[in-house]
Structures are given as C-alpha cells and as structure tokens.
Amino acid sequence: MSLINQALKRAQEAQDQTPPEPLHDLHFRPVEPAHRTRHSLGLVVPISLAVVALLLLFLVWQSVQQNRVAARGVQPAPAETSITTPAPEPVGPLGTVISQPSDPAPVTEPSESITPEPPGPEPAPAVVATPQPPPKPAPPRLQGIIFSPVRPSAVINGKTLFLGDRFGDQRVLAIDKESATLVGGGQTNVLTLEQ
Numbered sequence: 774m775s776l777i778n779q780a781l782k783r784a785q786e787a788q789d790q791t792p793p794e795p796l797h798d799l800h801f802r803p804v805e806p807a808h809r810t811r812h813s814l815g816l817v818v819p820i821s822l823a824v825v826a827l828l829l830l831f832l833v834w835q836s837v838q839q840n841r842v843a844a845r846g847v848q849p850a851p852a853e854t855s856i857t858t859p860a861p862e863p864v865g866p867l868g869t870v871i872s873q874p875s876d877p878a879p880v881t882e883p884s885e886s887i888t889p890e891p892p893g894p895e896p897a898p899a900v901v902a903t904p905q906p907p908p909k910p911a912p913p914r915l916q917g918i919i920f921s922p923v924r925p926s927a928v929i930n931g932k933t934l935f936l937g938d939r940f941g942d943q944r945v946l947a948i949d950k951e952s953a954t955l956v957g958g959g960q961t962n963v964l965t966l967e968q
Contacts, residue, residue: 844931910941913955915964920950927953929964 917928925948926935934945934953943957955962 840931913940913943913962913964915953915966918948918950918953918966920948925949927964929953929955 911930913929915927915929916931919926919928919933924935926933927945927948928934929940932940934940936945936948938945940955941957943955943960943962945953946956946961947954952963952965955964
C-alpha cells in the first residue's frame with residue numbers, strides 16, 4: 774500500500790508545480806448557420822405540384838365544356854311568329870254587330886257642313902304560325918374509343934358512354950378496339966371509327 778501512497782504524493786506534487794493554463798488562450802470557432810434548404814424545398818415542391826394539378830384539371834374541364842358545345846352544334850333560335858287578330862268590331866244593342874263602311878260617304882246638309890271622320894287603322898291580316906316539327910337528333914357518330922378490358926368506353930357525339938349507357942333511345946351493347954354497337958328501337962347500329 775505504501776507504493777500507492779507514494780505514487781499519489783508524486784502526482785500531487787507534479788500538479789502543484791505546473792501552473793494552470795490561462796483562459797485567454799482559448800480559441801472559439803464561430804457558430805455556423807443551420808442548413809434550412811431542405812425545409813424550404815420540402816414545401817415548395819408539394820405546393821408547385823398542387824398548382825400544376827389544379828391547372829391541368831381546369832384545362833381538362835374547359836376542353837370537356839368546349840366539346841359539349843361543339844357536339845350540340847349551334848342551333849338557330851326559333852323564329853318568332855306573331856299572330857295578329859283583327860280589331861273587334863263594335864257591338865250595338867242586343868248583340869248586333871255594327872259594321873263600319875271602309876269609305877264612308879260624306880253627308881251634307883244645306884244648313885250644316887259635316888266633316889267626315891278619318892277611318893281607323895286597317896286591321897292587319899292574321900298570320901297563322903305553323904308548328905315546326907322538332908329537329909331530328911344527329912345520327913350517332915363514333916369519335917373515339919378508350920379501350921380497357923375492365924371498363925371500355927366510347928365517345929359518341931361528344932359524350933363518353935360506357936357499356937349499358939343510353940344514347941337517345943339506344944343502349945350501348947358492346948365496345949371493342951375499333952367499334953361500338955348500339956341497340957334500340959328494333960335496330961342494331963355498329964359504329965366504327967372514322968379514318
């Protein structure tokens with residue numbers, strides 16, 4: 774045990790003989806800024822993707838609206854017809870109709886001068902409107918096919934139809950890669966893509 778005590782005494786004496794290092798010789802490194810590029814890029818990418826997706830959805834919606842208007846076509850407004858009825862004739866006592874002459878002859882008496890009244894406006898001839906038959910629907914025209922083995926669809930006159938959907942009085946029976954089959958009214962109509 775004496776060997777341990779002697780070693781401890783020597784270590785303490787060595788510590789007492791070396792002066793402590795002054796604090797002013799310490800060298801500090803400047804603080805480095807934290808890297809925030811990851812956090813800022815993390816928000817920019819999802820926001821820009823969302824804006825692009827919304828823009829694409831808007832463009833697709835506009836395209837669909839334009840296709841619907843083009844498929845309907847511009848239909849002329851129905852011509853306005855007016856029905857003109859003649860003015861009612863004056864009715865006298867006891868329901869008798871008093872007819873007015875179209876050109877009354879002036880009556881003159883020797884003592885008085887009577888000026889004739891100007892005739893009233895002539896009734897316009899009656900215009901009879903003939904009812905127009907409703908316009909015939911456009912014949913079905915196959916404009917495109919989106920073929921999928923699970924759920925194929927066809928674009929007919931600007932309208933996307935799936936199996937079983939109705940087009941007027943016809944129903945979509947089959948859709949393959951080059952044609953669509955409509956059935957209805959006792960007829961089968963096979964539409965093919967135009968070349």
